Amino acid sequence: MYKDFFGLKEKPFNVTADPNFLFFSKKHREAFEHLIYGIKEKKGFLEITGEIGTGKTTLCRALLTQLDEKSRSAFILNSNLPEVQLLSAIAADFGLLIRPKTKINILSELNRYLIEQLKLGYNVILIIDEAQNLRAAQLEQIRLLSNLETDKEKLIQIILVGQPELRVKLDSPGLEQLRQRIAVRYHILPLDRTEIDAYIYHRLHVAGSDGNIAFGPDAISEIYEYSGGIPRLINLVCDRALLLGFVTENKNISIDMIRHAVEEIEGYVKI
Ligand SMILES: Nc1ncnc2c1ncn2[C@@H]1O[C@H](COP(=O)(O)OP(=O)(O)O)[C@@H](O)[C@H]1O
Numbered sequence: 722m723y724k725d726f727f728g729l730k731e732k733p734f735n736v737t738a739d740p741n742f743l744f745f746s747k748k749h750r751e752a753f754e755h756l757i758y759g760i761k762e763k764k765g766f767l768e769i770t771g772e773i774g775t776g777k778t779t780l781c782r783a784l785l786t787q788l789d790e791k792s793r794s795a796f797i798l799n800s801n802l803p804e805v806q807l808l809s810a811i812a813a814d815f816g817l818l819i820r821p822k823t824k825i826n827i828l829s830e831l832n833r834y835l836i837e838q839l840k841l842g843y844n845v846i847l848i849i850d851e852a853q854n855l856r857a858a859q860l861e862q863i864r865l866l867s868n869l870e871t872d873k874e875k876l877i878q879i880i881l882v883g884q885p886e887l888r889v890k891l892d893s894p895g896l897e898q899l900r901q902r903i904a905v906r907y908h909i910l911p912l913d914r915t916e917i918d919a920y921i922y923h924r925l926h927v928a929g930s931d932g933n934i935a936f937g938p939d940a941i942s943e944i945y946e947y948s949g950g951i952p953r954l955i956n957l958v959c960d961r962a963l964l965l966g967f968v969t970e971n972k973n974i975s976i977d978m979i980r981h982a983v984e985e986i987e988g989y990v991k992i
């Protein structure tokens with residue numbers, strides 16, 4: 722509703738994981754490069770961790786848009802599924818139609834698919850988001866999926882994405898085999914104080930801002946205080962602050978407006 726006032730094409734601070742808004746902070750760039758490396762070099766298992774709202778899902782979506790035409794991918798957003806349903810979701814996302822959906826059937830179809838893709842020269846990538854939700858049996862199942870390999874390379878690159886609990890889970894006894902196979906790991910840290918301005922102006926620019934919206938340095942410091950550099954929290958507070966700017970017809974976002982926005986957010990949280 723404030724879009725017109727600020728001359729924006731879309732809302733700049735939605736909390737959806739829209740890859741068009743991706744800002745390459747130092748950490749996001751590094752995480753991205755780790756993923757590209759692991760995929761290109763066919764490293765098998767890759768792991769990306771980070772607190773809620775640090776940009777894991779957004780980064781994976783951006784990765785999917787960057788894969789070349791010699792790639793096949795599946796992206797599982799909800800991994801909190803029983804074992805067979807999880808396998809079935811993976812197969813469906815690769816475009817496989819399997820009847821009846823028994824475990825044996827799905828596994829043999831997936832294996833057949835992987836071998837076929839290898840022959841065709843495709844690199845197959847499976848991304849599992851919220852992987853901290855996977856139980857040990859499901860993780861083991863996923864490991865078995867990747868068991869198929871030629872002498873030189875893995876037939877499928879599996880990216881496990883999750884909150885820091887994922888790392889803890891993978892360190893638990895019984896998962897040694899999987900843990901040992903994770904060749905690339907990256908933990909996404911929140912943005913530094915020095916990156917917040919660039920992050921905010923990047924999102925404003927993508928949303929169509931012509932540069933008429935200004936966040937003062939002390940407003941930015943206040944955003945950092947509140948968010949700790951977590952993009953999701955930065956978005957929440959900036960969205961609120963723009964709404965306040967609209968209501969008061971002000972395109973210069975001050976520290977008071979940020980404080981006010983934070984109070985409103987925290988107020989809603991309490992209810
Ligand atoms: N590097 C980034 N550039 C732009 N927006 C980001 C970035 N990282 C996170 N965000 C935004 O923050 C919000 C939360 O990101 P998300 O990818 O859902 O985090 P996670 O999956 O780690 O919980 C989304 O609106 C997302 O677009």
Ligand SMILES: [Mg+2]
Binds near residue numbers: 777778779850
């Ligand atoms: Mg996510």
